[in-house]
Amino acid sequence: MPYKITWLDQTVIADFYGDVTVQEIRDHGREVNNDLRFKKVSKRISNCSAITSINASTTDLKIFGFIDHDAARYAPDAHMAVVTEHPSIIQNTAQYKAAFGDGSWKIKLFPSIGEALAWDPDQDG
16 A cells, blocks of 8 residues: 555645555545545645656546545535645646546645645635
């Protein structure tokens, strides 16, 4: 399992590392979205800074965007921070964000976990 989930008050952090598969991304999403704490989350951080490879296709990213768009009905304030400086993950995030569409979550890229933790989505117009 190349991820670790940490729950902090109203923030959930997923630290991904190594070679990440689509199935592992699905497993992570299921684990977070099905946890009772998810409804109270105001920020989700996907720390992708230690990923060496990811095998998600454009279709996979669209599916993840649609799934999370639906999940936003249950946790409308669970904004998402993605930590990475890797060009392909930045591109993947853009494709995911496009598929997510006009959902209630703000989705923003950060170069460091510290900046993602400091982000206040309510103050980010």
